[in-house]
Amino acid sequence: MTDISLHRGISAHRIGAMILRYWYLLLSSWPRLLELLYWPALQVITWGFIQYYIAQNASFFARAGGTLIGAVILWDILFRGQLGFSISFLEEMWARNLGNLMMSPLKPIEFLLSLTVMSLIRLAIGIVPMTLLALIFFHFNVYSLGLPLIAFFCNLIFTSWSVGIFVSGLVLRNGLGAESIVWTLMFAIMPLACIYYPVSVLPVWLQYVAWALPPTYVFEGMRALLIENSFRTDLMLEALAINACLLAASFWAFLALLRSAKTHGSLLSSGE
Amino acid sequence: MTGNDNASSRPTVADDISSAAIEVDCLVKVYKQTRAVDGISFSLPLGSITGLLGGNGAGKTTTIAMIMGLVLPTSGRVRVLGHRMPEESAEVLGRMNFESPYVDMPMRLTVRQNLTIFGKLYAVKDVADRISRLAAELDLNDFIDRANGKLSAGQKTRVALAKALINQPELLLLDEPTASLDPDTADWVRAHLERYRKDNNATILLASHNMLEVERLCDRVIIMKRGRVEDDDTPDAIMARYNRTTLEEVFLDVARGRSNGAKEEAR
Numbered sequence: 001m002t003d004i005s006l007h008r009g010i011s012a013h014r015i016g017a018m019i020l021r022y023w024y025l026l027l028s029s030w031p032r033l034l035e036l037l038y039w040p041a042l043q044v045i046t047w048g049f050i051q052y053y054i055a056q057n058a059s060f061f062a063r064a065g066g067t068l069i070g071a072v073i074l075w076d077i078l079f080r081g082q083l084g085f086s087i088s089f090l091e092e093m094w095a096r097n098l099g100n101l102m103m104s105p106l107k108p109i110e111f112l113l114s115l116t117v118m119s120l121i122r123l124a125i126g127i128v129p130m131t132l133l134a135l136i137f138f139h140f141n142v143y144s145l146g147l148p149l150i151a152f153f154c155n156l157i158f159t160s161w162s163v164g165i166f167v168s169g170l171v172l173r174n175g176l177g178a179e180s181i182v183w184t185l186m187f188a189i190m191p192l193a194c195i196y197y198p199v200s201v202l203p204v205w206l207q208y209v210a211w212a213l214p215p216t217y218v219f220e221g222m223r224a225l226l227i228e229n230s231f232r233t234d235l236m237l238e239a240l241a242i243n244a245c246l247l248a249a250s251f252w253a254f255l256a257l258l259r260s261a262k263t264h265g266s267l268l269s270s271g272e
Numbered sequence: 273m274t275g276n277d278n279a280s281s282r283p284t285v286a287d288d289i290s291s292a293a294i295e296v297d298c299l300v301k302v303y304k305q306t307r308a309v310d311g312i313s314f315s316l317p318l319g320s321i322t323g324l325l326g327g328n329g330a331g332k333t334t335t336i337a338m339i340m341g342l343v344l345p346t347s348g349r350v351r352v353l354g355h356r357m358p359e360e361s362a363e364v365l366g367r368m369n370f371e372s373p374y375v376d377m378p379m380r381l382t383v384r385q386n387l388t389i390f391g392k393l394y395a396v397k398d399v400a401d402r403i404s405r406l407a408a409e410l411d412l413n414d415f416i417d418r419a420n421g422k423l424s425a426g427q428k429t430r431v432a433l434a435k436a437l438i439n440q441p442e443l444l445l446l447d448e449p450t451a452s453l454d455p456d457t458a459d460w461v462r463a464h465l466e467r468y469r470k471d472n473n474a475t476i477l478l479a480s481h482n483m484l485e486v487e488r489l490c491d492r493v494i495i496m497k498r499g500r501v502e503d504d505d506t507p508d509a510i511m512a513r514y515n516r517t518t519l520e521e522v523f524l525d526v527a528r529g530r531s532n533g534a535k536e537e538a539r
Binding site: 011013014016017018020021024025028029091095096097098099100101102103104105106107259262263264265267268 | 301303308333334337340341342343344358362365366368369370372374375376377378379380381385388389390392393394395419435
């Protein structure tokens, strides 16, 4: 792969080839497909029953119907979006195929774009059945959120890609020894993103950190919509602005880590 | 004669610029305290087959990796097909290809799927036609729709070679191209490489521990030791200089530090 990616045209043909490669892989492995469905389904069933139980015993949650299950679905968009991105990247490391790609005309930006498309495909396979389960068993229709759902989704998926790009760069630089970061980094922002509780619950100094994370705006926006029936456009625009900065920073970090990997010869030994 | 002596008697990089496929000039790679490659220079003409020889840790893989742009040099310059690497790699990566035992192709994908993907990455015009030609030439048809992970080592090597030839490269970098092949198949692959070079005027740089292979295929041999070019000439000239009848004997002389004595003896 070439170092500088944006000075020449991006090839849809090469991006398509990479998507085809991951598509072939998904179709060739039923455990991979099953795993995409399994965890989101388990999540929504567990949290659906918790929500059901709390709603029967607490008047606030009865009024704010769907905040927990809605939060679970949106959290899964964030988490599965990043995993969908990073696992496709890891497939190249596991297959020892990265050298072939690096030596091909594929550019880093094309590689990353193909990973974003695969993150959407993998997300759709996992999340759509999850939302249907929520609708059928817990009468929570996430699609009834309407247009705000698109704003929530876009902001969450942009954050997931930023994290995905950054951790892929770390694995590229440090080898599969850094693989655990792929699975755990998103959980580090979980308490600060205020998925299940409002930002006001946090100590004041920690609230500043929370507001630096785009998902915080999304979950606050979701609660405002479900509890107060108001769509906070201001929150979505602020999240979008932070996401733009995060995406640019993560892409820069990926290129810097790729360069560092080439300097240290890490690409020749992409094992542990 | 040392590599440096040889460098002075050959055309310089600047002289050879129009007809060189690869130009390496004062290339150095330092990893922390280790000088993996220590100031090597050579220029490979278009259409040549060159063997890169050396023991483990001699710097062959690092040299090839720097030529490919996978490793950034500490200092020195590399030009491939007239373009600076890695700065202008976008200009040349589609015109070259490589095969190495250090990389694999996705195991779960079939041979045809893998070759289709690489054909598309290299913008091959009619990928299906190119694959069927390669399958016929490299005898892949019996397992073309089998998953790569279910192939024997020899079959995998042939598939890797098919991937390396998918874009009909002008420059081919090969690391142990006949490893894991039985003698008959290995001979057949060598014949194929010779024919490919002749038909396409391709340049081939070949790292190998198989001295007979190098003797048969290469019109030039570069011997590396401890990151430096120890010798650089035609196989016949090198064997004559060391007063040996095979490259394997020369290799052992160099590896065991008998190179100067052997050359003195020959004089």
